[in-house]
Amino acid sequence: MTTSSTPRPAALIVRQASPPNLESPFSSLDGRITPGESVYVRSHFPAPELNAESWRLRLGGQVDTPLELSLSDLRAMPAHTVAATMECAGNGRVYLSPRMPGVQWDLGAVGTAEWMGVLLRDVLGQAGVQAGALEVVLEGADCGTLTDPGRTPGNIHYARSLPLAKAQDDVLLAYAMNGQPLTRDHGFPLRAVVPGWFGMAAVKWLTTLHVTDTPYQGFFQTVDYSFWQSRDGLSPQMVPLTTMLVKAQIARPAPHDCVPAASVFEVVGTAWTGQGDVTRVEVSSDSGQTWAEAELVDPPQTGVWRRWRFEWQTPQQPGTVTLMARATDSAGRTQESGHDVGRGGYMINFPLPITVHLRGQEA
Amino acid sequence: MTTSSTPRPAALIVRQASPPNLESPFSSLDGRITPGESVYVRSHFPAPELNAESWRLRLGGQVDTPLELSLSDLRAMPAHTVAATMECAGNGRVYLSPRMPGVQWDLGAVGTAEWMGVLLRDVLGQAGVQAGALEVVLEGADCGTLTDPGRTPGNIHYARSLPLAKAQDDVLLAYAMNGQPLTRDHGFPLRAVVPGWFGMAAVKWLTTLHVTDTPYQGFFQTVDYSFWQSRDGLSPQMVPLTTMLVKAQIARPAPHDCVPAASVFEVVGTAWTGQGDVTRVEVSSDSGQTWAEAELVDPPQTGVWRRWRFEWQTPQQPGTVTLMARATDSAGRTQESGHDVGRGGYMINFPLPITVHLRGQEA
Incomplete structure (x- = not known):
């Protein structure tokens, strides 16, 4: 006799109430695509409430033509649909001993959704990336103050950078998930989806793209979401998390x-x-x-x-x-x-x- | 009637006993050059005791000819003497309110000494820096474990990098201070002196120089000894301290x-x-x-x-x-x-x- 358990109710598990850090009920796995209401939510600051009419995506830096795009502008561009598994870099943290700081995720800070939007490379192509450009910084509208003692810079926004090669490859700027417009918790009106990378690269509530020839050194790039890696025979360095x-x-x-x-x-x-x-x-x-x-x-x-x-x-x-x-x-x-x-x-x-x-x- | 006070006894002020963090008695100011016994001491890890005979400076990475130099080799190269004022980046921290973490320096984490040694550019010239090189990483023999929770990489060495332009300009690899061989606390047998830069760049107990085409991301480069700087209209980034x-x-x-x-x-x-x-x-x-x-x-x-x-x-x-x-x-x-x-x-x-x-x- 073969027994199996049926999927469980799909309610999200609250790991942190505010800002919302909500875990997918992984034991409810059924289809290959995670239902929208079961996709995990990771927030660093309170979720911004953005107005679809007045919101703009600004693209500047080392480009020929800086852009300011509305949601209608983006929806008028060629749309692409990409299924992607996205895992938070801290998924499974609850299994670590000794305990590590951060949200204590069990198995559910991972999921697979179908995202629809425009390719970042199409937006970059429209602006014209200049020679010598190295990275694209993605900054969200979400912001707040870090409480790390002695390191308070006032208000900062969540931001990460991508190497230009990745940005010009398969990165999506998504306005829909599983056929529905993004919800506020998932980054309405626009978020990045970075196939193959941990979730920290998938900046939500996108407002700014900045093409730069200088390695980006934001807090979430060099301090948070980095790890120690030995190279060149030197002592370990703190390297940004990627894939x-x-x-x-x-x-x-x-x-x-x-x-x-x-x-x-x-x-x-x-x-x-x-x-x-x-x-x-x-x-x-x-x-x-x-x-x-x-x-x-x-x-x-x-x-x-x-x-x-x-x-x-x-x-x-x-x-x-x-x-x-x-x-x-x-x-x-x-x-x-x-x-x-x-x-x-x-x-x-x-x-x-x-x-x-x-x-x-x-x- | 004009009164003035005379310089005070020049004993160092202990800010931390172990590892030694010792402050210059700034009120003992007399000549333009600080007496050797009054030069401040900044240590991150216990001071290594290095053997002058067996010690070597290794230079590798993006060079034509990796080098391994003894103290005799360095002493046989053209010697240069450079007077330099060096200030710890945290000098004056005791005046901050609210209190900031770190050694609570008053006025004396600064001093001026006459350093003698070889120019880093001469050593680099001997090895032949390859095209595309960006930085030189300087690593010391001093090492230990960081206790920052969740960030323990085991044992790491103190290290910082310099842009190639600075490394090829006026940086000295010093084996003497004020006419005397370096003491252990000051980095015997060899330390960097980086004119115009805060003291964190002046790596002591030097053992390794590494020429690299990748921005160095060591702990003392990107987390410690960095500050928040706004640029490109983005949220502040953590930028390494320099001048x-x-x-x-x-x-x-x-x-x-x-x-x-x-x-x-x-x-x-x-x-x-x-x-x-x-x-x-x-x-x-x-x-x-x-x-x-x-x-x-x-x-x-x-x-x-x-x-x-x-x-x-x-x-x-x-x-x-x-x-x-x-x-x-x-x-x-x-x-x-x-x-x-x-x-x-x-x-x-x-x-x-x-x-x-x-x-x-x-x-």
């Missing part, structure tokens, strides 16, 4: 679920990577000592997670086990067993231990 | 000194700037409401402070006054009256209020 890592997650059983002993249970989940495609998922039911191959349900699609399933023969006796999943991608990268301390509270892609309780067979 | 600002300081009277009322007291001090020369010093004895011209004692010498004096007609009655000094440089820059919050605990160059008590005339 997502290869990672598999178990949606069901959910952590601390009870499943029947001595039966076959269908374990399901998703797996994604920031570059290329996921090619393999494995599951362990003995805390990572042995691994068995899972079946990939979805065909490969760059930038979009693949669902997978695994028929788990549960132990004969009641008790507790630790399930894990790990993925490998087309670049041959796989998940390492531990967390590199240099990553701090970010890029958590060791196989997360999911505790599952086995109950005796029902009569 | 010293124009600044005058009063050496005598020292803070909270008693001086005779109804007399002429010779106020003395120094003034410096990171670019060009100091051209003017003014003194106020009414908390900055009115200013009177001071006399510059030393001739201009780029990179070296100028001593100044001012004959102060003290008030007729006993009481308390606030003395201030402010400087202007050859670029027309002068000291502003307040501290820009974006500077955090750095670049403190508002005219510091020196409280002085007036005592009645002695019989």
Whole structure:
């Protein structure tokens, strides 16, 4: 007998009430696309309420023609639809020990949506990027004061930069998600979608694009959303986070679920990577000592997670086990067993231990 | 009758015992060059004890010929002597309100010494800098672990970078200070001296020079020793500290000194700037409401402070006054009256209020 649990109600889990940091109920996984009302929300400052009529996107800096575009201007440009898996760089932070500062995300700071908008490269092409340009800074309307002692610059806006090559590749300026206009929490009227990158690059409530020949050094670029990386034989440097890592997650059983002993249970989940495609998922039911191959349900699609399933023969006796999943991608990268301390509270892609309780067979 | 106070004993003031952060007794100002035993000491990690025989300076990265130089090799190269005023970027921090984190320096995290060594440009020339190089990273032997929560990368070394243009200009790799080999606290056997820049650039216990085409992003470059600067109409960014600002300081009277009322007291001090020369010093004895011209004692010498004096007609009655000094440089820059919050605990160059008590005339 094979049992499986059905998706759960899809309400968002509140990790922080204000500003809203809301986690997707990952155990409600069903289709490949996450329903709009279940897409996680990450906010750094209170969500701005922008007026669709008066709002403008300004593009300046090292361009031939600075632009000021209304929402109507953008909607009149060629529209593109891109499905993209987006993961917060701190997804899974609750599994870190010792505890790291920041929102204590479990499994649900990740999701996949279909975004519609214009390509950033089309907007840049309209303005004409000048020779020598290096990056595009994306700044949002969301702003506030940092409370880090001694580091208060007054009011700052959320902003990140992208290398010009990425900006001229596949970055979308989205005005719709899953066929609906963006909600306020998701960045109305316009946000970036940066395929393959962690969510911090997907600046919401976009108001300013600035093309620059100087590396951008905003707080969310160099201090927050950076990690320690060794290079050139020097001591580690703080390097901005960019692409997502290869990672598999178990949606069901959910952590601390009870499943029947001595039966076959269908374990399901998703797996994604920031570059290329996921090619393999494995599951362990003995805390990572042995691994068995899972079946990939979805065909490969760059930038979009693949669902997978695994028929788990549960132990004969009641008790507790630790399930894990790990993925490998087309670049041959796989998940390492531990967390590199240099990553701090970010890029958590060791196989997360999911505790599952086995109950005796029902009569 | 003109009175003046004599220089005080020159013992260093302990601001932090371990690692040693020792302040120069600024009120002991006498000659233009600070005696070696009075030069301030700034340490981030315990002072390494390096062996002069086995120590090597390694130069690598974007060069034609990587080098490994002994102290003898360096001493065999053309020697240069450079007098330079060096100020810690946090000098004067004790005057900030609210209090800022970091060593609570009063007036003495500044001094002027005569350094002897080789020009960094000569070493770079020997190695051959390749086209496309952007910066030179200077790394010291001093190392330790940062305790910033969630940001622990394990052991890191102190390091800073210099733009190639500065590195190929007047930067000295010094093995002697005021005619004596460097002491351990001052970076034995080799340290950088970066004329015009705040002291954080003058990396001590030098072991590694790395020529790179990538902006360096070490902790002491992008997080510590950086400040908030607005540019391009974007929200402030964290920009590495570089050149010293124009600044005058009063050496005598020292803070909270008693001086005779109804007399002429010779106020003395120094003034410096990171670019060009100091051209003017003014003194106020009414908390900055009115200013009177001071006399510059030393001739201009780029990179070296100028001593100044001012004959102060003290008030007729006993009481308390606030003395201030402010400087202007050859670029027309002068000291502003307040501290820009974006500077955090750095670049403190508002005219510091020196409280002085007036005592009645002695019989």
